[in-house]
Amino acid sequence: MSVTAKIRFERPDFVLDAELALPAQSISVVFGVSGSGKTTLLRSLAGLESHTDNRIEVGGSVWQDNKRTIPTHLRKVGFVFQESRLFPHLKVAGNVRYGMKRNGQDPSGKYFERITRILDITDLLDRFPESLSGGEQQRVAIARALAIKPELLLLDEPLASLDLASKQKILPFISRIRNELKIPVIYVTHSLDEVVRIADWLILLDSGRVVAAGPVNEILTNPDIPLMFRYDASSVLEATVQERDIEHHLDFLTGDGYSLWVQSSDQPIGSAIRLSIAARDVSVTLSHAQDTSILNILPAVVESLSPDGESRTLVVLRIGSQLILARITSRSATLLKLEPGLAVFAQIKGVAVIS
Amino acid sequence: MSVTAKIRFERPDFVLDAELALPAQSISVVFGVSGSGKTTLLRSLAGLESHTDNRIEVGGSVWQDNKRTIPTHLRKVGFVFQESRLFPHLKVAGNVRYGMKRNGQDPSGKYFERITRILDITDLLDRFPESLSGGEQQRVAIARALAIKPELLLLDEPLASLDLASKQKILPFISRIRNELKIPVIYVTHSLDEVVRIADWLILLDSGRVVAAGPVNEILTNPDIPLMFRYDASSVLEATVQERDIEHHLDFLTGDGYSLWVQSSDQPIGSAIRLSIAARDVSVTLSHAQDTSILNILPAVVESLSPDGESRTLVVLRIGSQLILARITSRSATLLKLEPGLAVFAQIKGVAVIS
Amino acid sequence: MSEADLGALFVTLRLAFATTIILLLIGTPLAWWLSRTRSRAKPVIEALVALPLILPPTVLGFYLLLLLSPARFPGSLIYDLTGYSLAFTFSGLVIGSVLYSMPFVIQPLQNAFSGVRQETLEVAATLGASPVDAFRSVVLPMVRSAYITAAILGFAHTVGEFGVVLMIGGSIPGETQVLSIAIYDHVESLEYAQAHTISGILFLVSFILLFLVYTGKRKSGMMRL
Amino acid sequence: MSEADLGALFVTLRLAFATTIILLLIGTPLAWWLSRTRSRAKPVIEALVALPLILPPTVLGFYLLLLLSPARFPGSLIYDLTGYSLAFTFSGLVIGSVLYSMPFVIQPLQNAFSGVRQETLEVAATLGASPVDAFRSVVLPMVRSAYITAAILGFAHTVGEFGVVLMIGGSIPGETQVLSIAIYDHVESLEYAQAHTISGILFLVSFILLFLVYTGKRKSGMMRL
Amino acid sequence: TAPVRVSAAGGQNELRQTASHQKAALRIAVASNFALTARALANDYESQSANRVVIISGSTGKHYAQIINGAPFDIFLAADTLRPALLEEEGFIDTGTRRTYAIGRLVLWSAKSGIVDEEGHILERLDQYRIAVANERLAPYGVAAREVISGAQHWNQMRDSLIRGENISQVYHFVASGGADAGFVALSSVINRGGDAPGAYWIIPQKLYTPIDQQAVILRSSLAAIDFMAYLGSEDAKAIISTSGYRVPQ
Numbered sequence A, B: 001m002s003v004t005a006k007i008r009f010e011r012p013d014f015v016l017d018a019e020l021a022l023p024a025q026s027i028s029v030v031f032g033v034s035g036s037g038k039t040t041l042l043r044s045l046a047g048l049e050s051h052t053d054n055r056i057e058v059g060g061s062v063w064q065d066n067k068r069t070i071p072t073h074l075r076k077v078g079f080v081f082q083e084s085r086l087f088p089h090l091k092v093a094g095n096v097r098y099g100m101k102r103n104g105q106d107p108s109g110k111y112f113e114r115i116t117r118i119l120d121i122t123d124l125l126d127r128f129p130e131s132l133s134g135g136e137q138q139r140v141a142i143a144r145a146l147a148i149k150p151e152l153l154l155l156d157e158p159l160a161s162l163d164l165a166s167k168q169k170i171l172p173f174i175s176r177i178r179n180e181l182k183i184p185v186i187y188v189t190h191s192l193d194e195v196v197r198i199a200d201w202l203i204l205l206d207s208g209r210v211v212a213a214g215p216v217n218e219i220l221t222n223p224d225i226p227l228m229f230r231y232d233a234s235s236v237l238e239a240t241v242q243e244r245d246i247e248h249h250l251d252f253l254t255g256d257g258y259s260l261w262v263q264s265s266d267q268p269i270g271s272a273i274r275l276s277i278a279a280r281d282v283s284v285t286l287s288h289a290q291d292t293s294i295l296n297i298l299p300a301v302v303e304s305l306s307p308d309g310e311s312r313t314l315v316v317l318r319i320g321s322q323l324i325l326a327r328i329t330s331r332s333a334t335l336l337k338l339e340p341g342l343a344v345f346a347q348i349k350g351v352a353v354i355s
Numbered sequence C, D: 001m002s003e004a005d006l007g008a009l010f011v012t013l014r015l016a017f018a019t020t021i022i023l024l025l026i027g028t029p030l031a032w033w034l035s036r037t038r039s040r041a042k043p044v045i046e047a048l049v050a051l052p053l054i055l056p057p058t059v060l061g062f063y064l065l066l067l068l069s070p071a072r073f074p075g076s077l078i079y080d081l082t083g084y085s086l087a088f089t090f091s092g093l094v095i096g097s098v099l100y101s102m103p104f105v106i107q108p109l110q111n112a113f114s115g116v117r118q119e120t121l122e123v124a125a126t127l128g129a130s131p132v133d134a135f136r137s138v139v140l141p142m143v144r145s146a147y148i149t150a151a152i153l154g155f156a157h158t159v160g161e162f163g164v165v166l167m168i169g170g171s172i173p174g175e176t177q178v179l180s181i182a183i184y185d186h187v188e189s190l191e192y193a194q195a196h197t198i199s200g201i202l203f204l205v206s207f208i209l210l211f212l213v214y215t216g217k218r219k220s221g222m223m224r225l
Numbered sequence E: 001t002a003p004v005r006v007s008a009a010g011g012q013n014e015l016r017q018t019a020s021h022q023k024a025a026l027r028i029a030v031a032s033n034f035a036l037t038a039r040a041l042a043n044d045y046e047s048q049s050a051n052r053v054v055i056i057s058g059s060t061g062k063h064y065a066q067i068i069n070g071a072p073f074d075i076f077l078a079a080d081t082l083r084p085a086l087l088e089e090e091g092f093i094d095t096g097t098r099r100t101y102a103i104g105r106l107v108l109w110s111a112k113s114g115i116v117d118e119e120g121h122i123l124e125r126l127d128q129y130r131i132a133v134a135n136e137r138l139a140p141y142g143v144a145a146r147e148v149i150s151g152a153q154h155w156n157q158m159r160d161s162l163i164r165g166e167n168i169s170q171v172y173h174f175v176a177s178g179g180a181d182a183g184f185v186a187l188s189s190v191i192n193r194g195g196d197a198p199g200a201y202w203i204i205p206q207k208l209y210t211p212i213d214q215q216a217v218i219l220r221s222s223l224a225a226i227d228f229m230a231y232l233g234s235e236d237a238k239a240i241i242s243t244s245g246y247r248v249p250q
C-alpha cells in the first residue's frame, strides 16, 4: 500500500500545499519547526480537515478526490494525536478495545495482549485515563491506534513525553508493525536522532511547503537542505551481517565497499540490516589511527564540504558507494586541509552505530 | 532561595517519598521513567496535592509544615504543566498577562516583550489557544509561567514537543532567568542530553523514591547509578575562557589540569563557563593521534570500568582533577586492555563540547 | 388516597413517562443539531424552543385547545383524517406536555453536547466509529449526567404541570385527570386534609426518587468531560 | 393593551428581573458547591432543589401562603420582627418565584461548573489567582453560555409563572398583579380578543428578546470548555 | 330520544356520544365553588339510580372555553347565568334545559376573632382591614362583593388594595391562612367545613347584592342526563343544596 497525495488547505495565516508519494510498507518521518504544518498534513490525510482540495490515494483505493470523500471512519487510519485524547469515560482496556471492536479485531485476543505488553500498560488496563501519568496516557493512545491494524498509520510526536527505555521498546515495534501489516507509517517528530533508525523516507516541511522528500539517506546527505534541519544530521547505510563476536556482543557487517563492527542486532548471520550514523559521531583523520577505542575506521574520500553554523563544517564522505556525513569544527577542516577528492579515514565510534 | 522539602504522598498503587535539598539559584533536573512520580513531585511542591504530609521551605520561608499550608496561589510558583493547559477563553496575550497582573508585573512592559520575543509568540498574541499548533501552545504556556517572575520555577517536560531551534533558544533563556531572578528551577525531562548543559543538580526518581541526587557531574560520573539512567551518560566540567580563534569561532579553555578547544561561547575572555561532555563523544586511545579532525585530545588516567549493557563499557577517566565518562565498546576495552590506572588519551570531539 | 386520586396518580405517571421519553427522543437530535450547527436558523429555533416558557401555562393551554379542537383547523384536519380528536384525550395531553416541557430537556442536553469537544469525535472517527456510533458510544456516556438532569427536569415539570393539562385535558378521571389537578381540586373544594395527604405523599416519593437518582449520579459521576 | 395590563406587565418585568438576579446570586455559590463537593449531603440538597418542580404550582403556592401568613410561624416571626407581612406583597412574590424557579437556574449552572476541569483551576492558582479571583476570571467566562441559559430559563419561567403568584399574590394592581394572571383573567372572562392581543405581544417581545440573546451567544460562542 | 342539537360541533358530539355510550357515566362539569355539594348530590343520586356520575370541577370560564371546543361533558353546572346563556345562544346546549339550580349566599368571613360580628358592623370600618374578594370580572361572588362594598361607600378607596382571588376558594385560602383579615366568600364554603371554620362570619343580607343565580344546562342529551336534571329539581336534591349553604329556586 503506497500513498500518493496532493493536499491543499488554507487557513487565514497559513497555507498547506504538499504533494506526497510515499512507498508502500515504509516509515516516513515528517520533520519541521513548530507551526510548519505537520499536524495539519496528518489531519488532512485522515480526512479531518474539511474544505480541502485534496487527492489522496492509499494502496490503490482513492480516499479523496474532487468527486468524493471517504469519511474518516471508513478510512481505516490509525492516528496518534499530539495530545493523547483518551476517552475519559472508558478505562484503559476500553480505550484500546474501542477501535478493535470496530475494525474486526478480537478485543481480547493475542494481539491485544501483545500490544498492551509491548506498550507496558497491562497493569493499567483497569484504570481511568484521568489517573494516568502523561507518559502512561501517551502509551495507551499509541496502543489504541495500533490495535486497529490500520491501513495507514499516522503518528504525531507519539514518543515526545516518553522515557528512553519506552522509546527503545516502542520504536522497533512500530517498525515491525509496518512490516507485518505492510502499511505506510507517517511519523511526525522533532527528534530525528530518535527516529532515523527506523525511517525509510523523510519529508521536510517548512511553512506548509515540502522542502525536500525522499529516501532518508538521500535527504540527510544532501548538503543543500536548509540548515535548520541539520542539527541532528546523520546518514543511513545498508549492510549485511557477516559474523558475530559473542563475547563482546558485536556483529561484523559488510556493505558495498566497507565493513563495520556494530553492537549485535541478534539477527541471523546473513540478514540485511540498516545503520544510522550521526554526523557528530564521525571524525576524520588523515592517517589510520592505532590503539584507539574507535572500532570502525574506514578509508573514505571527501565529496564536499559545507559550512554548518559559525564554527562547524559538514563533510560528505564517500565510503565505497555510500555517502555519510561528518560534522567537525571548521578549525579542524582548516588544519587538515580537507578538500573534495582528498583521501581520508572516517572514524566511527562503534557504539554510535545502530541497527 | 534554596529549597528543602520532605514530601510524602500516597496513592493506592503509588507512594512518593522524597527528600530534597536544592541549592539556591540552581537548575535541578528530575529524571525517571514514565510513572516514576516526577509530575507528582512537582505538584506537591506547588501545593496541588492535598492530604500530603510535607515540609517545604523555599528561600527561608516555610510553605508547608504540619501546622500550616500556604495555598498555591500565594506560593509564587511558576508551573509549566505537562499539557499546556492554556485558558481557552483568553487570547495568547491574555494568557501570558493573566499571571503578570496578579504578581505585580507590568503586563505590557519590557519584560512581556522580551518573553514573548524569546518564545517566538509575538505573532500569535491575538489568537485563541484552540487555533495554535501543539508546539505553539507549549511555548505560550512557558511564557505564561516565566512571566510572573516566580520564586520557584517548576517545568514538567516543557520542551517535549518543540523543535530543536526553539529548544536551543529557550533553554539558555531559562538558565538566564534563573540567574536574574536568583531562583531555583526544577525541570522534568526525559532527555538528559538536552538539559545537562544547563543543569546544576540532578535528581533521579524511581517508583516514587529518590535514587540519587546531587551536583550533575557527581551523579553522572558515578558508575553505581542504575543502568536505566545512563543511556545518555555524560559529564560536566568547569573551565575558563583563555583565548579566542575568531576565524573558526572557537574558544580555548583551561580547567584544572586540562585545556580544550570549544565552539565559542562569546563570553568575555577570562569568564568561567561550564562544559558538558557526552560519554558517547569521548573515545580512548593509547597513543596521541595525529592528523585527526578531533581537536581535543587530552591525556587521562583510567579510574574505573563498568559494563554498560551487553556490548559496551563505561570508562571513568581522570583528566587533571576532573572525572569524565567515555562509553566505548567492550571489544575496544578488551583490545586496548584498559584497566584502572592506565594512562590513555581521551579524544573529545570538539563539536560535542557545549558551554 | 381515594380511588380517584390513585387513578390520577396513574395517569400522571403515564403522562410523565410518555412525555419524558418522547422529549428525550426528539430532544436528542434537536439538541445535538443545535450544539453543532452554524446555521443562521439556530437562534430562531432556540428562541422557539424557549418560548413556551414565557406564556402562563393556562394561557398556553388555551391556545393549544384552540389548535387541537376539532371545531377548526388544524384540529379539524386531524379529526377528518383519523376520526379522532386530540383535545380532551391522553394523546392531546402528551402533545401539550411535550411542547411545554421541551426547553427543560433541550437546554441541558444542548449545553452538555456543546461541551463535547470536536477532538473527541475525531478520535472516534479514526477508530472506525461512524457518527451515529460515536454518538452512542462516546457522546452519550460522556453526557450521562446531563441526560439525568434533562430527564428529571422534564419528568418533574410534567408531574407538576397543571395549567396546560387543565385546559386541554378537561380533567376527565382515569383519562386526563392528573395528580396535580386532583390536588388542586381538593384545595379548591377546601378539602385541605386530602390535599395535604396527597401533597405529602408526592413530596416524599419525589424526594426519595430524586435522592436515589442523585446518589446514583454521584457514585458513577467520576468521569468528567 | 389597557392601563391595567400595562401595570401588570411592569410588575411582571420587575418580578422576573428581581427573581433572576437573586437566583443568579444565590444560585452561583450553591451550584458551585454542588459541582465540587463530595459531601454526603449533596444528593439531599440536589433533591431539595428539584422538588418545587414536582408539585403543581398552585399547590406549592398554597403551602407558601400558609408559610408566609402572619397568622402562624414562620410568617408570624417575620411579622413580629419587621411589622411586615409577606403574603400579598411584591416581596412575597419574589420569595415564591425564587423558590419555584430555583431548579431552572441551579441545574444548568451546576452542569456547566462540573465541566470546568480541576486542572484549569490549578493553573489559575499557580498564576497567583485566589479561588475567588479564579472563579471570576476563569470559571465565569468559561461558563458564560450556561449563565445565559440559566438566566433565560429563570426569567422566562418567572414571566410565565402563574399558580404560585395566583396563590400568594392576591392580584393587587401595581403590586402583585402580573401579566400571566391578567391574560388568564381575560380568558376566564371571555375577553378573548384582549387575551389574544396581550399573548401576541408577549410572544413577539419574548421571541425577539430570546432571538437577540441567542444570536449574541452564537457570535461570542467560539470558546468552548 | 335522538339528540336534537344543531351546532358547529354537533356532529362530532353525536359521534363521541355513541362511542362513549357504553360507559354510561354522566360527566358533569361543575363550578369549583359547588364541587363539594355536587359530590354530595352525586352520591345521593347514585344511591337511587343505576347511572354513574363523574364530577369535573373547574372555573366556569375555563369550562366554557372547553365546551365550545368540544369537551365531552354531558351537563354543566355553572357558577353564573352568563355562560349558560351564551352557550344557549351559540347552540351548544340542549335547548330549553337551562335553569337555575342554586342561589349563592355571600358571607363576610374572618378567621380571626374580633373582626367580624353577626350584625355586620364591620361594614363601616371595612377600609381598615385587608379584605379579600373574588375577582369581580371572573366570579359572580366578586360582583356581589363589589356591590356590598360600594353600598358601604368604600369601593373607591379600597379598589386597588383589595386582595383578589380568581374565585371564592382562593378567597377562602387567603382568609384561612390569616394572610387577609377577612374576605367575601360563599356561605357554602364556611359551613361545609362542618361549621368549625375558625373565627366568625356574617351572612350578608340578600338586599345588599344581586342574587347569585347558578344555572345548569344539558350539553348532550341522553336519558341519564335528563334523569339527573330531574333529580336536581327534586326535594332530596334541594334539601342537600340548601343545607350546603345555598338557597334554592322556588
Ligand SMILES: Nc1ncnc2c1ncn2[C@@H]1O[C@H](COP(=O)(O)OP(=O)(O)OP(=O)(O)O)[C@@H](O)[C@H]1O
Binding pocket: A130, A131, A132, A133, A134, A135, A136, A161, B011, B014, B032, B033, B034, B035, B036, B037, B038, B039, B040, B041, B082
Ligand atoms: N490522578 C491520579 N490518580 C491515581 N494515580 C495517579 C494519578 N496521577 C498519576 N497517578 C499514578 O501515580 C504514579 C506517578 O505519576 P506521575 O504523574 O507523577 O508520573 P510521571 O513521573 O510524571 O510520569 P510521566 O513521565 O509519564 O509523566 C503513576 O503510577 C501514575 O499512574
Ligand SMILES: Nc1ncnc2c1ncn2[C@@H]1O[C@H](COP(=O)(O)OP(=O)(O)OP(=O)(O)O)[C@@H](O)[C@H]1O
Binding pocket: A011, A014, A032, A033, A034, A035, A036, A037, A038, A039, A040, A041, A082, B130, B131, B132, B133, B134, B135, B136, B161
Ligand atoms: N485550528 C486552527 N485554526 C487556525 N490556525 C491553526 C489551527 N491549528 C493550527 N493552526 C495554524 O496552522 C499552522 C500549522 O499548524 P500545525 O498544527 O499543522 O503545526 P505543526 O507543524 O503540527 O506544529 P507543532 O510542531 O507545533 O505541533 C500554524 O501556524 C498554526 O498556528
Ligand SMILES: [Mg+2]
Binding pocket: A038, A039, A040, A082, A156, B133, B134, B135
Ligand atoms: Mg503539531
Ligand SMILES: [Mg+2]
Binding pocket: A133, A134, A135, B038, B039, B040, B082, B156
Ligand atoms: Mg508526568
